[in-house]
Amino acid sequence: MTETIEKKAIIAKRIREARRMAGLSQAQAAQMLGLHRPSISEIEAGHRSVSAEEIAKFAEIFDVSVSWLLGEGADKVDVHDNKLQLAARELQKLKPEDLDRLLRILASMRTGGNKLC
Numbered sequence: 001m002t003e004t005i006e007k008k009a010i011i012a013k014r015i016r017e018a019r020r021m022a023g024l025s026q027a028q029a030a031q032m033l034g035l036h037r038p039s040i041s042e043i044e045a046g047h048r049s050v051s052a053e054e055i056a057k058f059a060e061i062f063d064v065s066v067s068w069l070l071g072e073g074a075d076k077v078d079v080h081d082n083k084l085q086l087a088a089r090e091l092q093k094l095k096p097e098d099l100d101r102l103l104r105i106l107a108s109m110r111t112g113g114n115k116l117c
Contacts, residue, residue, distance in 0.1 A: 012046035
């Protein structure tokens with residue numbers, strides 16, 4: 001019984017983390033899944049079970065694997081990796097000229113320079 005509760009807590013935490021990494025509010029996620037916002041809140045709090053179909057939908061809209069949502073590799077999860085994945089998704093949305101500018105800014109930060117553009 002305790003193992004089931006722990007597994008549910010891991011899934012709830014992963015869903016919440018994945019939603020945040022995707023930059024979505026609970027309301028936005030609920031709309032994409034065809035659920036009500038309180039359902040997302042209940043899922044993320046671990047008070048509502050999630051069906052296999054819902055897990056698959058969460059994985060698809062949050063761009064993570066089903067196995068990750070189910071807690072696999074829990075001991076290997078690194079917060080910085082998640083941030084890098086989010087950054088990569090956001091970088092893909094930039095216009096080429098904005099991406100070039102951002103890369104120059106990052107290079108400047110890395111070398112301690114003051115010139116941003």
